[in-house]
Amino acid sequence: MTRDVRVAVFRPDDERMAEAVKLLDSLGATPVPDPMLAVEPTGAVPDGADDTPDPDIVVLTSKTGVELLADAGWSPGEATLVCIGPRTAAAARDAGWTVDIVPEEYTSSGLVETLADEVDGRRVEVARSDHGSDVLLDGLRDAGADVHETVLYRLVRPEGSGQSTVMAAGGELDAVCFTSSLTVANFLDAADERGVREEAVAGLNRAVVGVIGDPTRETAEGYGIRVDVVPENATFEELATEVVETAAPTYHE
Template sequence: MDSSLPLSGREILVTREEKAAKGIADVIKQYGGIPHIVPLISFRPYEDEKESTYLEKLKSYDWIFFTSKNGVHFFFQKLKEHNLSIVGSPTKFAAVGEKTCRAMKSHGIQVDFVPKLYSGFDFAKEFVHSFPQAGRVLLSKGNLAKDTISSYFTERSMPIDEWITYETFFPDAIEKRLSSLLQEKKLSAVTFTSPSTVRGFMKIVNDNGLHEAMNGLAVVCIGPVTREAACRYGLTVQVVPERYTVEDMIDDLANYFISLKENREE
């Protein structure tokens, strides 16, 4: 182990969904840290009561929005189930974040708009400024996603439909593992990438009376929405990157621990 790396020897809890958690774990390892993957959320298809309507109207939308790679994955899964395709259609596409863009491109979709800042509010504000006459919009989202974008559009009398293509659920058999990790008090930090991961974490903490076990644990949130959720549970958040990416989140965590070490040495 290279002791010169900023996260050398530090054990970091990764609460993200299992398939996506590997990316965070790899970055943590690059900084010398020891990742512990305990997926507090998972995803599955959702049967929206208006699904048939959205499918029938699919080619009438001028824009389709995606705010996560899950929104992309489950959207195209739905289309595949119904033998539908939008590749080559005149519809334009907008995405929040680099990973969402990559997911879209893997399905042969050209991204026509990406905001400078990766939050729902910034996305809506930048998009409306750029395309005030956007036409009909469809948003693929999860069941727990906020209505920030749709509210922004509705307030300006701009038509938008929200299609819930997937839902978030809490996996079984992870409570014991997380409880053990917290009780051992070896963790240096916990990373949250969504409000759902915060809720799942705090449910286990509250149900098992593990509040003391969190003493000295740095709390890391990928963006302001997740930080807001953490604060509602009374957590003190030490790290939130300016750019809402996994790489920036872990980089800022590394800098946080470097600052702690330097302050102790003064």
């Protein structure tokens, strides 16, 4: 089988990228890994300071956040533990914690919908990256929660990233998988650095563009990028599978 469906993926350069490459390969596509995110831990944890009551509910929004908290020796204690999706929940269980709630929709709005009737008058700790959506904090506050946020890590663009932008500009990509609004913004910043932003956007609009959910779709479209695929469930496996199928129907085995 000739591999001519080139799919760029922008996950951090850790096991997530390795898994993405393996999945795309298994789908019969040629992966183009170009990490657009790197994790910089802040060292912060929900500290339970003497003047701050322990939270009633803790919300974790990523596997990375779980791992940083576990490495720091933190635990949710008696709080109700909420994880944004199955990957985050699995990491929490691996850390020895009991996961109480996982929303049906693995997004900030899904979390708000799931928790809206549970949080009035309760203290909610949200522990996540510096690029978390305001939808979560605002939605919980509107539902009556006393919300506190701890920034566990910053997401930055790795030095040297962006070769995929040149490929997009040259028409050498058949598809891309954006897994967050930040990967879209960092892709375009990398294209700016190389002086190919306009050409890269045009190249994306000739390819198949897949995004992980509606917030990422809105970001991409706001930059003039046409979105072709938004999977029903916000998982990379579903995103990649639909992108490859759209780029080359019945191509993969």
